[in-house]
Amino acid sequence: MENTIDNSYIVGTFFVSLLAFVVQLILRRRTSNSVSHSRKIIYGYNNVFKNRSDLTCGECFQPRYGSVDADVIIVGAGVSGAALAHTLGKEGRKIRVIERDLTEPDRIVGELLQPGGYLKLIELGLQDCVEEIDAQRILGYALFKDGKITKLPYPLEKFCSGVSGRAFHNGRFVQRMREKAATLPNVTMEQGTVTSLIEDEGTIRGVQYKNKSGQVTKVFAPLTIVCDGCFSNLRRSLCKPQVEVPSCFVGLVLKNCELPYPNHGHVVLADPSPILFYPISSNEVRCLVDIPGQNLPSLGNGDMSKYLKTIVAPQVPPEVHAAFMAAIDSGNIKTMPNRSMPASPVSTPGALLLGDAFNMRHPLTGGGMTVALADIVVLRDLLKPLHDFTDANLLTKYLESFYTLRKPVASTINTLAGALYVVFCASPDKARKEMREACFDYLSLGGICSTGPVGLLSGLNPSPVCLVLHFFAVAVYGFGRLMLPIPTPKRLWLGVRLILGASGIIFPIIKAEGVRQMFFPASVPAYNRASSKKGSQ
């Protein structure tokens, strides 16, 4: 009796499987027919070129599976997109990059790469992209306040001699990375403006873009990575953007002038807010003047020149004063809003945001490129075990892990940038004044009081716990000083306000970054998923 039942199960299962197999065969034939039809339409509109050589369309698009044109579409070839294209291309992925403008950018952003970012560049095999562009080595900072100066070297003792910060023309660096990525046979770079993401039942399948000759084209891939920068038009469906613009930078280039401390970034704690200087070539110094708020003096009617000459110039170090005035007179003044936006991704199958499109912080500490490059290292390692990206659900799980794995480094750099900007701005509030003074004097103490914070800022030791400890050490140091020689009630109250003020600066930033992901990433399920995936390989 038992045997009869067993046999009937086996026969039944066999016929059902056979039927399912036949149905699947028919469906696959139909799908591939329709796919090859639609692909013909897409090819008809395409006008793709390879940077290295002209390939026929057939050669450009050898789909590995289904109707895809690549494994990954990358939108934007700025710092993140170009570095990512090379990284994933080197991993053997077929990459399609669409960049709005492939000519060399001329911008005031992304010109100082912190040593932590340089280490990531080495990890990605891109360190040669800062060679032959007249990049300048940066060994630390010099901080100026009310006539006092303190030197803050990067803690580089543990690293080999080539490791340091690098400052350069952003456009030259980006162009080197683009060229390097385009030398890979599996990376295709095209000039075009992506106008929308193609979505199908909640999954991003590719992008629609306008190519150089104005033709609207669609390309498909199982993964689209959007790196379209701080003004991203595409981020809206992939995250909940909460952009703040605390200030703007006004950029000038000072020609043929010597900085008081060669090979150092210079930060002047000016009124109303900081002024930065760093060399970007052997005969040029970048100056970035921070102006709080979003309303800048007009460039057109001369108000900006007047502001720079009357308010800013008296506060710059005397060694650069003449070059600063000449730079204003040259009329080459550029401005950029300083945006900050915590990462708040909406997990979307088939798509990922990266770089400034995903996460921004105040550029005072020059951390943006370091975060972007660190993210690319995390992503590369995370995606390594995946043979292909066709399983959208599996891919989504991996990408969710990315959001947690990147947090400790990214959120430390982000939080420090936001907090330091507030502390470094002048304020009529006495407690804030005390905090600013305490911060300068704490950093001047040297030893761990300077190497700790500079290690955080440089990306060499981006530890969230270390950040909180140093931040409150500054506040306690400021409080302690107020209690000397005797703690009067007035001074005690000022000290309390200083501590409360410090908490009011740092805690909202940490909250926006996510306390759990920042300090206890291992308690987030996605973090453990990533570890178990690695373990199982």
Ligand SMILES: Cc1cc2nc3c(=O)[nH]c(=O)nc-3n(C[C@H](O)[C@H](O)[C@H](O)COP(=O)(O)OP(=O)(O)OC[C@H]3O[C@@H](n4cnc5c(N)ncnc54)[C@H](O)[C@@H]3O)c2cc1C
């Ligand atoms: C004033 C200022 C100064 C800064 N200074 C520093 C610094 O010294 N050090 C540092 O580390 N960071 C700095 N940053 C931050 C740094 O510039 C960014 O973090 C970094 O450039 C981010 O790289 P990204 O690739 O995301 O964006 P980007 O480098 O801006 O690249 C975006 C790319 O996408 C392209 N693109 C945009 N839209 C589309 C579209 N629809 N279709 C196709 N392509 C598109 C653009 O043409 C561009 O090439 C600064 C930022 C500002 C605002």
